[in-house]
Each structure stands twice: as C-alpha cells, then as structure tokens.
Amino acid sequence: MDLETIPGVGEKTARALEALDEPERALRRGDVATIATAPGITQGRAARIARGAIRQEHDDPGGFLATDRAREVYREVLGLLKERTVTDYAAQRLETIYPSPRRSRIEDVQAFAREAIDRDDDDAVLEALEGLEPLRNPGDVRVRERCLATTDAERYSEAKEAIPELSVEIVENAQGLAELARGYSTVIALDESFAGVTLEGDVQVKPGALENPAEVVPERPLAFFARNRDRLQAAVEVHQAADLDPACDLEALGDGLSRLDEDGTVAGDDELDRLTTAVDDLDAAASAAESVANDRLREAIREQDVTIEGSDLLSLVERGAGVDSLLSRELADEYAAAVEAAREHLIDALDLDQGESEIARRAFSDEPAFPVERDKAVVSRLREELTAAKERRAGRLKRELAADLADQREGARQLVRDALELDVELAIARFAREYECTMPEFVESEARSASEDDGVTTESDDPVGFAIEGGQSPLLDEPLEAIDPVDYAVSDVALLSGVNSGGKTSTLDLVASVVVLAHMGLPVPAERVRIRRFDDLHYHAKTQGTLDAGAFESTVREFADLAQGGEGSLVLVDELESITEPGASAKIIAGILEALSENSATAVFVSHLAGEIREMADYDVTVDGIEAVGLVDGELEVNRSPVKDHLARSTPELIVEKLADEARDDAVATNGGAPNGEGDPEPVFYDRLLEKFD
Structure with a gap:
C-alpha cells in the first residue's frame, strides 16, 4: 500500500505512519488506537486517515452524503451511537464507519455489527471500560549506569x-x-x-x-509494560467482566505486571528493596551513627573523673598533644565502645550483609578522636559497592522479567485492542436495543447485479427503492414508546402529501436515517427494511422563505445535474415550493419529477401542492398521503404511515368539514329537525367552501 495515495496523507504523515510496526494492517482494520501512536498523529486525525484508507481499499468514491441535510442526518445518527460509548477511542473509532455505496464495505461492517448486537453490556463491563485507554508509546528510554x-x-x-x-x-x-x-x-x-x-x-x-x-537493555521492553501498566490491567478487567477470549495468558501477564513498577523498576524483590533503601539512606545512617558515637563518648566523659598530675600535663603540652592523646590514655575503652556502637548502628540501620558490613566498619577509625567523624572515602566506597550491587540485582531481575513478558507483548496489544473494540460493539448493541433495530436487507435488480463486480445481497425482479415496516425515527426528540411506527415504501418517484404537523418531515427523516445507517452497514430502527444500494443521498430540507434569484438558480442547477446522472440516487425534498411563488413552484417541481422518473432515480418530494403538481406533470405521478383521520378536541388525529396512491386532505379542509358538520347539527336542532340546514345560510357557506376542495 502506497501510504501517500491515501486521502489526507502527505509525505510527512506517511513517514510517521511508517514508524508503526504494521501500518497497512492498522489502516485496513480502521485501528485508530494503533494509528494514533504514530508520531504527531492524534486520535481524531487517526480516524480521518483510517476512513481514507478504507475508502481507498473499497474503491469508494466518497460523496454519498450529497447535501448539507444528508450530512446533518449522518452526524445526528453517529452522535447517537457515540453517546453510547464509554471510551474516547470508541467514539473516534465510530468515525471510521460512514455510509458507502460499496457492497464490500457495507458487508464488512454488517459482519461486525451482527456480532455486536448480540453483546450483553452489564454494569460490570461498563465499569471496567471506564478505566480503559489506548496504549501509549514508552517514549525514549535512557540507561546511565x-x-x-x-x-x-x-x-x-x-x-x-x-x-x-x-x-x-x-x-x-x-x-x-x-x-x-x-x-x-x-x-x-x-x-x-x-x-x-x-x-x-x-x-x-x-x-x-x-x-x-x-x-x-531489558528496560526497552519493560518500558512498554511499565508505561501501560494501568491500561493493561484495565483491559484484563474488561476481558474478565465480559468473559472474552484473551489474546494472551492473563495470569502470566498479571503476574508480570505485579512485579513491575510504573517507573520501569522491578517490584516485590526484598533484596533489591534492601539495596535501594541502603543507597538512599546511607548518608542519613552515617550521620546518625556519628551522633551515636559522640553522644556515648560525651556521656562517658561527663561520668569519668580524670586526674592528671602536673608533670604529665606539662609533658602532654610540650609534645603538642591534645584531647586525642587524653582519650587514648584515660578513655580508651569508652572510645572503643562508642565507635563500636556507631559501626553497629550503621550496619543495622542499612541492614548490610557480611561483605558490606566489613566496609561499613572501616567508616569509623579505631584511632581516638573527638568529635567522632565518619571517613568520607570509606562511606563513598560503601555507596559504590551498594550501588553496584543494586544495579547488578536490578539488571538481572529486569532481564528475567523482560524474558517472562517478551512473549506477552503482541498479545497484550491485542488484548487492549479487543477491549477497546468491545466498547464500539457495545455502543452499537445498545443503540440497536434501545431503538429496536434490525439488520436491513439489500435488494437489487438482476440487471444491476450483473453489471457490477461487487454484487448485491438479494436479487429481485421487482423494483425496490426502499420499503420500511414499523420504522421509528431516531431523530425525534421523543421516547421510543411515544413514536408511532411508520410503514412506507417507494420504488420510483413519489409525492408525499399530508396535513400540517402530520409527520411528513419526520417521515423523510426516518427514511434518511434508515438509508444512512443501512449504508453504514449498521442495524436500522424498524421491524423490517428492504432497500436498494444507492450511490448517494440528496436530502433537501425545507427552505425558510422564498429564495432570491441567485439561490433559486443554484437550486435549479443542482436538480439539473441530478436529472442527468441521478440513476442511483435517492432524492428527498421537503416542500421545495417554498423556493418561489406557488404557481411557478408547481411547474418546476413537476418538471423535476419528470426528469428524475425518466432517469430511474428514487425520490420523495413532500409538498402541499401535490394535486397541482400531478396535474401539471406529463406522466402519472405517484401521490402518497399521510391521512388525518379527523380533529379530536382541536387536535389532529393522524395515521402516520403514508397511504399509497392517496392525496391526503389538508388541515384547512378538515377544519371546514368540521365547521360544516357542526353547523348542520346546530341547524337541525334550531329548525326542529330540518335537514341540511335548509334556510340557514351558515351550513350553505361551509358546503360551498368544501366544494372547492373537490
């Protein structure tokens, strides 16, 4: 794989990726954690690089999300998935799952998702995941001794x-x-x-x-385990809580980690601990030993009556002798005892062995002196011996531990990768359960299947755009139990009519989210979904207000491009009539529908002008309707599933019909049972308005 051919990867980034052990493997797997260990590459950047590598591998041209609203729907459903992750890694890893028109890519993710939705996420697993992070590079290791x-x-x-x-x-x-x-x-x-x-x-x-x-340099392999000690222990806990098959021997790994401190030193060895403590405490122990000797000697001098004859004192002075000679002559035994106490204190305080003790004893001379002082050269020699012994011991223990852990390194890496991937799987599983999702069935015509190398899931002679049964839009800000299931199927180009607030936009959102999730390879929020594999999704949200001339021209140009090359496109449009005057809008929409139909695109146009558009089109346009059953206490009662080949009545028509019915009832009561409100102008007025809707 030529790394520089991956979208978003230049020469500098390619060099960083080459520093990885197996860059191609990591890129093909979308292994964000491993990619992010390359120098200078963050997790977010790693996700973008992985997505580019995946597109390249599946020959994916990109651009499936062709409009701003289509991209918004993707970000919203992706956000719902990311909300259900525990680790930052899983959230970034989900960024590598994107809607694609390629069968190979869709099926790769579907295989992953089918295993994921069977995962059980109990509290113990989620708690274990909270301590999990991707592995870190050990950084530069420097050994000075x-x-x-x-x-x-x-x-x-x-x-x-x-x-x-x-x-x-x-x-x-x-x-x-x-x-x-x-x-x-x-x-x-x-x-x-x-x-x-x-x-x-x-x-x-x-x-x-x-x-x-x-x-x-056993520090080299040990640095990896030391720097990632907590992460590896968290991965072990995840595997144990989730009952996953580990990629390495958990007992051996746990034993090795228990013998390793975070700074890369070997833990749990009494002899190494003794030597380390002795080196660290040497100066303090030597000072304390001096104090022991001097305190004992002072006490002995205070308690001793020393008598010196004048001739002896004169002789001492003439020879230039000082207190040392006096100690030697009068307090030799007491001095010897004080020095011996200092030696024993130093040996005991540092817990020295026999050979070390011999050096330590020479730190205090037998020659009388006051105050008693340690021999700094001897103490320095003792420090060298202790340090050398400590380093030899540490080196041997490090080599032994490095040998024990050597075979665990790749398994440990996989252990963490598997635990992190579990978080991704559990996010998908929770989303699927919470929205009662199912895996969609992709259906294509035999003609398209035969013309494409990557094939389809199921072949069918019946034209299929999408067919949703029991769908519930995840984009609605409502609990699932409050959302009415929707059945809707479109195989060509259709107009969707319906009352205000009847759910037309929500239906488009449902279709868009189902199409996006299906092309991501993920489960969709419905009881059953059959869908063709689209090349791209064009979702045009409702325009706020009439567009100016420039914006209007741009919108028309976009539909012109679709009309020429949109055979594999799904086009969702919400009230395009708002772009200009109602009369002109109906003509323009009719022309767009004619072109899309001729090009075999799949499209749903929501419009309040469905009747007018149908009249102006030069072919029999399919008009579906979200039908309002009626008004109950001033509220619409709606059948949320569009009725095929049915022009739904508008809200004004329902209100006028309600007023006419009430007026007739009042007229009957007032006129003593006169039918149809004869002679009463009010029912006649409402009836006249109703006739205009026919």
Missing part, C-alpha cells in the same frame, strides 16, 4: 544506532575497560578480543549484544 564498549569505530556507529538507550564508548585496550568499570556499574564489551580478560567490576563480554538488544 550501563555502557557499551568497543575498539572499532564502525562497531561504535552500529551500536549507537542499534542500542541508543546506552552510552557507547571507544576503548583502546583492557585498561580502558577497567577505567570504564570504575564509572559504570556494568560495562558490556562488544569485541571478542576481550574474552578471558579479568577486570575488577562488572565487565561482560558479549560480541552478539547488538543482535539481541532486549538482553542488554
């Missing part, structure tokens, strides 16, 4: 590139290695010539180190 050494300049360059986490040093001979060993806790020699050389310190000869970086 270890280095690589070589005598070869070319080898030096290879090492710098292969293992950037470590410093690389050039040495001339074994003496150079020895000098490095004094500055680093571990030196790894890359040259075979150093084999057999014995040096003080931790010097390891590993000629093949560059071929196995993880052994030399």
Whole structure:
C-alpha cells in the first residue's frame, strides 16, 4: 500500500505512519488506537486517515452524503451511537464507519455489527471500560549506569544506532575497560578480543549484544509494560467482566505486571528493596551513627573523673598533644565502645550483609578522636559497592522479567485492542436495543447485479427503492414508546402529501436515517427494511422563505445535474415550493419529477401542492398521503404511515368539514329537525367552501 495515495496523507504523515510496526494492517482494520501512536498523529486525525484508507481499499468514491441535510442526518445518527460509548477511542473509532455505496464495505461492517448486537453490556463491563485507554508509546528510554564498549569505530556507529538507550564508548585496550568499570556499574564489551580478560567490576563480554538488544537493555521492553501498566490491567478487567477470549495468558501477564513498577523498576524483590533503601539512606545512617558515637563518648566523659598530675600535663603540652592523646590514655575503652556502637548502628540501620558490613566498619577509625567523624572515602566506597550491587540485582531481575513478558507483548496489544473494540460493539448493541433495530436487507435488480463486480445481497425482479415496516425515527426528540411506527415504501418517484404537523418531515427523516445507517452497514430502527444500494443521498430540507434569484438558480442547477446522472440516487425534498411563488413552484417541481422518473432515480418530494403538481406533470405521478383521520378536541388525529396512491386532505379542509358538520347539527336542532340546514345560510357557506376542495 502506497501510504501517500491515501486521502489526507502527505509525505510527512506517511513517514510517521511508517514508524508503526504494521501500518497497512492498522489502516485496513480502521485501528485508530494503533494509528494514533504514530508520531504527531492524534486520535481524531487517526480516524480521518483510517476512513481514507478504507475508502481507498473499497474503491469508494466518497460523496454519498450529497447535501448539507444528508450530512446533518449522518452526524445526528453517529452522535447517537457515540453517546453510547464509554471510551474516547470508541467514539473516534465510530468515525471510521460512514455510509458507502460499496457492497464490500457495507458487508464488512454488517459482519461486525451482527456480532455486536448480540453483546450483553452489564454494569460490570461498563465499569471496567471506564478505566480503559489506548496504549501509549514508552517514549525514549535512557540507561546511565550501563555502557557499551568497543575498539572499532564502525562497531561504535552500529551500536549507537542499534542500542541508543546506552552510552557507547571507544576503548583502546583492557585498561580502558577497567577505567570504564570504575564509572559504570556494568560495562558490556562488544569485541571478542576481550574474552578471558579479568577486570575488577562488572565487565561482560558479549560480541552478539547488538543482535539481541532486549538482553542488554531489558528496560526497552519493560518500558512498554511499565508505561501501560494501568491500561493493561484495565483491559484484563474488561476481558474478565465480559468473559472474552484473551489474546494472551492473563495470569502470566498479571503476574508480570505485579512485579513491575510504573517507573520501569522491578517490584516485590526484598533484596533489591534492601539495596535501594541502603543507597538512599546511607548518608542519613552515617550521620546518625556519628551522633551515636559522640553522644556515648560525651556521656562517658561527663561520668569519668580524670586526674592528671602536673608533670604529665606539662609533658602532654610540650609534645603538642591534645584531647586525642587524653582519650587514648584515660578513655580508651569508652572510645572503643562508642565507635563500636556507631559501626553497629550503621550496619543495622542499612541492614548490610557480611561483605558490606566489613566496609561499613572501616567508616569509623579505631584511632581516638573527638568529635567522632565518619571517613568520607570509606562511606563513598560503601555507596559504590551498594550501588553496584543494586544495579547488578536490578539488571538481572529486569532481564528475567523482560524474558517472562517478551512473549506477552503482541498479545497484550491485542488484548487492549479487543477491549477497546468491545466498547464500539457495545455502543452499537445498545443503540440497536434501545431503538429496536434490525439488520436491513439489500435488494437489487438482476440487471444491476450483473453489471457490477461487487454484487448485491438479494436479487429481485421487482423494483425496490426502499420499503420500511414499523420504522421509528431516531431523530425525534421523543421516547421510543411515544413514536408511532411508520410503514412506507417507494420504488420510483413519489409525492408525499399530508396535513400540517402530520409527520411528513419526520417521515423523510426516518427514511434518511434508515438509508444512512443501512449504508453504514449498521442495524436500522424498524421491524423490517428492504432497500436498494444507492450511490448517494440528496436530502433537501425545507427552505425558510422564498429564495432570491441567485439561490433559486443554484437550486435549479443542482436538480439539473441530478436529472442527468441521478440513476442511483435517492432524492428527498421537503416542500421545495417554498423556493418561489406557488404557481411557478408547481411547474418546476413537476418538471423535476419528470426528469428524475425518466432517469430511474428514487425520490420523495413532500409538498402541499401535490394535486397541482400531478396535474401539471406529463406522466402519472405517484401521490402518497399521510391521512388525518379527523380533529379530536382541536387536535389532529393522524395515521402516520403514508397511504399509497392517496392525496391526503389538508388541515384547512378538515377544519371546514368540521365547521360544516357542526353547523348542520346546530341547524337541525334550531329548525326542529330540518335537514341540511335548509334556510340557514351558515351550513350553505361551509358546503360551498368544501366544494372547492373537490
């Protein structure tokens, strides 16, 4: 796959994507989480790139949503799906599901959706999902206590590139290695010539180190698990709560994570903890040991009666002797006891082993002095020993843990991907359940099926545009139980008539949302839907007020383009007559319908001028009607499902009919039962108005 051919991907973005382990796989799967790990690519951008890659793979020309209102419907139904996600990832991942005319793309999503709608979203799963996030890149890892050494300049360059986490040093001979060993806790020699050389310190000869970086720098694989520790644990909880089949050994992964701190250090090892604490507390413990010795020595001096004869004092002064000589002569035992207490305190406070204790004991000299002070050189030596032991221990534990987790890395990635995808599936499942959705059935004519490589779901000789049974628009701001189910089917071009507030616009919204969801490959809010695969959707919302000349001209041009190339189009138009004067509107709409019909498009035009348009058209235009049953307490009672081949009565006609009926009843009562209100001008007036509607 040429990454730069993907819409929205330039040279710089292509280079960022190439940094991924398997960029083509991630793009084909719409794996937003993985794409977003590429340098400089956000989740939102990742979703757009994935959508472009999917379009390219399915040879999708785009542009299915051909008008502003069509795009609004898509954003609204997509918003309903995104509202039901828990993670930000799932919301972005849904952005890669878009309406497409391509069968291959629709069926890909349908396969995903069919599995999704069977998912059960209990509270435990949703709670576990709340802690889930996509994996993060571990970032740059830098190890300062270890280095690589070589005598070869070319080898030096290879090492710098292969293992950037470590410093690389050039040495001339074994003496150079020895000098490095004094500055680093571990030196790894890359040259075979150093084999057999014995040096003080931790010097390891590993000629093949560059071929196995993880052994030399276990921090590299461990950084991935350390940085993503919480995310991986959340993914484990999701799998356990949802009873998913894991992509890796959850017990082994959990054990490995329990041994790893967030900073990448190994946790739970008593010896490493002891050494770490000893290094951290060394200065404080040495100071405290000094205090122990000096406090004991002061107390001994206070309690001791020291008598010095004049000749002895004179001799001490003449020799320039000070308190040290006095301590040696008069308080030798007390000084020795004080120093021993300091040594024991230092050893106990740091929990030192035998070898470390031998060094620690030398931190306080046997030579009397007051105040007692630690030997800083010895304490520094002890720190070096402790630090080196700590690093050796940490290095060995890291290598062991890295080896244990090495086989879990790809499985861990998949574990998180599966948990994130579960959130997408559950959002679709909740939407399908809440709106009582079903999977639509795509139906095409045999002629079109034979002419297209990507085929259809079902072939039929009967022309089908769309056929909706028991549909309930998800765009209505009403609870589902308050929405009347609608049955409506159109196979060619139809006018939809009906009373004001009878549900004509809601019917168009229902059709649009069903068509959009079906072409996304998702379940639709209806009991059953049969639908053809459209090339695009043109939904024109009701215009507010008459258009000026320029806007009117633009609208007519748009319909001219549709009339010439709209065979695979679905056209939904809401009261186009509002674009200009009613008389001219009827003529224009009639002409548009004639052209769309000749071009075999599917269309529904909502209009209050259905009768006039039908009269002006040069063919038998189908007129469907949303029929009002009548007026009850001043409110319309409506059959929301359009009646085929029926021009619905208007609201004014119903009101006049109601007035005429009431006037007749009043006339009968007033005239003592005279029929038809004879002699009463009021019923005659209403009857005359009613005749105008015939």
